[in-house]
Amino acid sequence: MELRQLEYFVAVAEEAGFTRAAARLHVAQPGVSAQIRQLEREMGEELFDRSGRTVRLTAVGEAVLPYARAALAAVDGMRLVVDEFTGLLRGRVMIGGVSAPSVLDLPGMLAEFHERHPAVEISLVETDPETLLDDVQSGRLDLGILGLGGRMPDGVRVQVVVDQALVAAVHRGHELAGRSSITVAELRDLPLISLPVGTGLRTALEEVCAQAGFGPHVAFEASDPLVAGQLAGRGLGVAILPESAVARAASELGVLAVTEPVMRGRMGLIWRESGPKSPAARAFIEHARRHLPDLAG
Structure with a gap:
């Protein structure tokens, strides 16, 4: 029994397939299949049920899997101990x-x-x-x-690691483009462009709007702040963005400070x-x- 066989066995079990396991291991799929067959011959039992569309562990495979993982973890632990003694970090x-x-x-x-x-x-x-x-x-x-x-x-x-003001960005031809600031209350009913729900920026926007007594009308979402700025530059709404995200496109956008209260975006x-x-x-x-x-x- 070889450690490579145990590694292949664990990969196939976790990926539920020989092809995905081979991709994960960066080896050819026939090689994975051959090593698993050799391991099964040595164990005297089949470890996988290959009859369905997906590969599943047999009862024996289920019982063996924790021991295979433990063996691989033990070897990794031995290597780490040696590396710490020799000063090599890997x-x-x-x-x-x-x-x-x-x-x-x-x-x-x-x-x-x-x-x-x-x-x-x-x-x-x-x-x-x-x-x-x-x-x-x-x-x-x-x-x-x-x-x-x-x-x-x-x-x-x-x-x-980042703590910066959030600003409102609009198309140069937008009616707000000539202003230097906008209050949170004035964002009510405006079509907004924001990052998706769950992001820190979106949470900050929702919290200040809730304090002002309304929910933000988010017309467009973009996971990349630069894309959100581009949408605003096309006149599709008011983008709420970190200052750093509009710095490179400031000449193409009207940028307004958001006040009452000031919004800040933080990353950690x-x-x-x-x-x-x-x-x-x-x-x-x-x-x-x-x-x-x-x-x-």
């Missing part, structure tokens, strides 16, 4: 994010860490805020960057309070916290 770091302003210089942060620790594999995925938060809490992601709105759940730590670095188990992930979180601003105060 492993994998999973980061989740939403569209972040350029002031954060995420590429620079990632490149600097990679230069220091070239043996660490870094994966960056974009996802929606709710999924991102769930994945950080569960440990599927080591770190997340997202807009902040409302209270963070217990067990999640936050470092505020989030991670589990208990911390990740991987030394690589711990090192990356420390690096990100040093590299990015800390605006909590």
